[in-house]
Amino acid sequence: xxxxxxxxxxxxxxxxxxxxxxxxxxxxxxxxxxxxxxxxxxxxxxxxxxxxxxxxxxxxxxxxxxxxxxxxxxxxxxxxxxxxxxxxxxxxxxxxxxxxxxxxxxxxxxxxxxxxxxx
Amino acid sequence: xxxxxxxxxxxxxxxxxxxxxxxxxxxxxxxxxxxxxxxxxxxxxxxxxxxxxxxxxxxxxxxxxxxxxxxxxxxxxxxxxxxxxxxxxxxxxxxxxxxxxxxxxxxxxxxxxxxxxxxxxxxxxxxxxxxxxxxxxxxxxxxxxxxxxxxxxxxxxxxxxxxxxxxxxxxxxxxxxxxxxxxxxxxxxxxxxxxxxxxxxxxxxxxxxxxxxxxxxxxxxxxxxxxxxxxxxxxxxxxxxxxxxxxxxxxxxxxxxxxxxxxxxxxxxxxxxxxxxxxxxxxxxxxxxxxxxxxxxxxxxxxxxxxxxxxxxxxxxxxxxxxxxxxxxxxxxxxxxxxxxxxxxxxxxxxxxxxxxxxxxxxxxxxxxxxxxxxxxxxxxxxxxxxxxxxxxxxxxxxxx
Numbered sequence: 001x002x003x004x005x006x007x008x009x010x011x012x013x014x015x016x017x018x019x020x021x022x023x024x025x026x027x028x029x030x031x032x033x034x035x036x037x038x039x040x041x042x043x044x045x046x047x048x049x050x051x052x053x054x055x056x057x058x059x060x061x062x063x064x065x066x067x068x069x070x071x072x073x074x075x076x077x078x079x080x081x082x083x084x085x086x087x088x089x090x091x092x093x094x095x096x097x098x099x100x101x102x103x104x105x106x107x108x109x110x111x112x113x114x115x116x117x118x119x
Numbered sequence: 120x121x122x123x124x125x126x127x128x129x130x131x132x133x134x135x136x137x138x139x140x141x142x143x144x145x146x147x148x149x150x151x152x153x154x155x156x157x158x159x160x161x162x163x164x165x166x167x168x169x170x171x172x173x174x175x176x177x178x179x180x181x182x183x184x185x186x187x188x189x190x191x192x193x194x195x196x197x198x199x200x201x202x203x204x205x206x207x208x209x210x211x212x213x214x215x216x217x218x219x220x221x222x223x224x225x226x227x228x229x230x231x232x233x234x235x236x237x238x239x240x241x242x243x244x245x246x247x248x249x250x251x252x253x254x255x256x257x258x259x260x261x262x263x264x265x266x267x268x269x270x271x272x273x274x275x276x277x278x279x280x281x282x283x284x285x286x287x288x289x290x291x292x293x294x295x296x297x298x299x300x301x302x303x304x305x306x307x308x309x310x311x312x313x314x315x316x317x318x319x320x321x322x323x324x325x326x327x328x329x330x331x332x333x334x335x336x337x338x339x340x341x342x343x344x345x346x347x348x349x350x351x352x353x354x355x356x357x358x359x360x361x362x363x364x365x366x367x368x369x370x371x372x373x374x375x376x377x378x379x380x381x382x383x384x385x386x387x388x389x390x391x392x393x394x395x396x397x398x399x400x401x402x403x404x405x406x407x408x409x410x411x412x413x414x415x416x417x418x419x420x421x422x423x424x425x426x427x428x429x430x431x432x433x434x435x436x437x438x439x440x441x442x443x444x445x446x447x448x449x450x451x452x453x454x455x456x457x458x459x460x461x462x463x464x465x466x467x468x469x470x471x472x473x474x475x476x477x478x479x480x481x482x483x484x485x486x487x488x489x490x491x492x493x494x495x496x497x498x499x500x501x502x503x504x505x506x507x508x509x510x511x512x513x514x515x516x517x518x519x520x
Contacts, residue, residue, distance in 0.1 A: 094195075094277050099285075114276065116192075
């Protein structure tokens with residue numbers, strides 16, 4: 001079993017303008033994902049993220065321990081695609097993670113990232 | 120010994136799940152065998168002997184490893200799922216029980232880059248030495264060794280399993296295996312320099328890879344079509360180079376073609392599994408094989424049925440359109456209907472950083488008597504050509520104008 005974080009690149013604005021039918025498709029796709037994970041492993045958590053405009057970035061100046069705390073508005077990376085949601089799941093292997101991800105809405109780009117144990 | 124390599128790697132992997140150790144362990148065992156067997160005699164069960172020796176190596180390594188190393192992530196396998204399946208008989212017997220197939224599917228996984236997958240397949244499934252894999256892909260040996268190590272780390276790190284996937288996705292995974300094998304095959308025909316002009320012997324290893332997989336899945340259409348295609352291309356290997364120079368198809372000594380391989384390919388092309396509906400990849404391999412078969416079965420270059428070749432290229436362009444197929448079709452059109460028709464078929468065709476469209480245009484312009492335009496096109500092709508042997512060929516053609 002491997003613990004994977006499934007990161008979803010998707011813009012919330014697309015959701016805001018979605019029709020009832022589209023929304024039903026999205027809900028059904030997420031249900032199918034969760035059902036697959038439940039059958040083959042464990043779903044530890046999930047979340048939908050607000051737009052990057054609502055993000056706040058916090059870091060230490062110069063990455064030094066005594067560096068001044070800098071709080072800025074916006075996400076830490078300027079990117080075309082932003083993470084719009086995530087799943088935290090435990091599945092047997094990458095093949096299962098890909099099979100689960102394939103059930104998600106077709107408008108998503110999905111990144112599957114294994115978690116590791118820091119020792 | 121090499122025939123057993125993939126099976127032994129697979130057995131060691133399912134037992135120890137340490138992708139970083141098995142290859143070295145088996146390599147050491149083979150090395151010891153090559154020294155002791157000629158002196159002590161070959162054991163009754165050579166594979167068993169190698170397995171025992173390799174196992175001992177792995178166990179030695181595991182014993183001397185530090186605690187940190189022991190916490191390394193292990194290769195994921197479907198051993199647990201297999202037991203589950205056996206208990207419930209869930210898959211109605213369509214579960215494939217073969218460690219070598221697991222190994223092949225792990226090496227040729229879609230989450231690996233095709234080139235990395237090809238190198239890894241040759242190394243782990245067939246035991247091709249890293250130096251030879253490097254020669255095939257025209258990179259220095261340390262570069263290839265690093266590439267293979269990276270691929271192995273990626274397999275364990277990303278969680279690519281040593282497993283046979285569900286029957287529903289197995290065909291598309293075998294399509295990837297076919298693509299990986301074909302990439303390994305064509306690498307041997309990418310012109311190098313000097314005595315390594317073609318590394319056709321190493322392309323033969325890729326054919327062996329296709330045969331191994333086909334042995335496990337005999338009716339897989341993509342693999343049947345691919346084997347036909349590579350056999351036909353490979354059958355010309357001895358006629359393709361003369362005195363360190365490439366020989367064009369029309370000028371090749373057809374007596375030096377391997378006609379037994381042509382015959383095998385023709386049998387494969389008549390296989391019933393290719394008669395029904397097939398995937399675009401399979402259709403593309405089968406059509407390319409049928410084009411190669413037109414050449415292979417023509418008694419002389421003049422006897423080539425270019426009308427049929429053009430027709431097959433028309434179908435190929437429908438199934439999988441590509442600039443190189445368009446280029447090849449234009450050449451066939453020129454043979455069938457003359458250089459003017461060929462030039463018309465070439466109209467607007469460009470392949471970035473590739474000299475071939477300009478080279479073909481130059482050749483057709485020369486044939487239609489437009490020497491000035493031909494010279495200009497040759498100049499363009501020569502400027503874009505990155506390979507010494509091919510550039511020399513183009514310079515010679517230009518001088519002949």
